[in-house]
Amino acid sequence: MSLLNLAPNPSASHDSADMHQALRFYRAIEAPILSSPLRTRIVWLLLFCLGLLSGWSLESSGISLAPGTLPGVGLPVLGLLALSYIYRRFRPDPRIAALAHMAAVTLVFTTVAAILSYTVIALWHPPLIDGTLVAADRMLGLDWLAAYRWVMAHHAVHLLFHVTYYTLIPQMVFLLVILNFLGRIERCWELMGLFIVSCLGCLILSALWPAVGAFGYFHVRPDEPYLQIFQDLRNHTLTTIDHDKVQGIITFPSLHATLAMLFAYAVRGIRILFPVFIVLNALVFMATPFIGGHHFADLWGGVGLTLLTVAVVRLMQHKSISA
Secondary structure (H helix, E strand, O other): OOHHHHOOOHHHHHHHHHHHHHHHHHHHHOOOOOOHHHHHHHHHHHHHHHHHHHHHHHHHHOOEEOOOHHHHHHHHHHHHHHHHHHHHHOOOOHHHHHHHHHHHHHHHHHHHHHHHHHHHHHHOOOOOOHHHHHHHHHHOOOOHHHHHHHHHHOHHHHHHHHHHHOOHHHHHHHHHHHHHHOOOHHHHHHHHHHHHHHHHHHHHHHHHOOOOOHHHHOOOOOOOHHHHHHHHHHHOOOOEEOHHHOOOOOOOOOHHHHHHHHHHHHOOOOOOHHHHHHHHHHHHHHHHHHHOOOOHHHHHHHHHHHHHHHHHHHHHHHHHHHO
């Protein structure tokens, strides 16, 4: 090697700086939320703590789980974790291993979150804030009842809203599969972080500021199952939670609106998927007041929760890069 080759090259230094900057940009986009072993320990520690909290809340509220609930959740979780272990240790495929692991985490988290969404209403009875939410809507010139009647009078609009509103669960499943299939495992873990943080934020905010929702406030659809469950929980007449028949009973802030925005955010920068998810979830957002019985103010609460969730997850990513 000649001395000439060892001499500093300004152009090479400039190129190296550009590459370093590009690498940092890429890492910022696909930044891991903590290293994999640490992330696994933290996630399962969180789930363990939430499980203890849900157990305490069931005991304190006098509510029990329907027979077969724990085996019905625990056995699939054990199967998924075993599958993840096999594809991590014996037949290495990080995509299948990660997908099975995330599916197990999702199943456990949604179970304990559903329990807590019920028990927090049974244990904590702040005044309902529906009157305040309706007043906020009217200050913005929004009339929920008039808008609802317009949607119901236009069958095509109502059908479109009804179909798109119920796509969130299929969207979550699709995203877990497709992001792992594309090798975007860290992006998929980011999605998991967004999902968990937003659900926990929604639980906390709904406990502080409960609402019965527009269907109950305006007495439009009093036969909605969630309304009866909500009232039974506040009256302490609901004694058993059937996991197969759990209803979404949180209205403020709107978790539907939050997840719609977060799912679109999760596929940012991915061709084809991003524009499709923007359109689809814009429809979910617009459908939420009329199919889910939310006040318009619930949507603005969902926007705020979305921004807070993204900020928390990005802070976790930043800490991971800095570490």
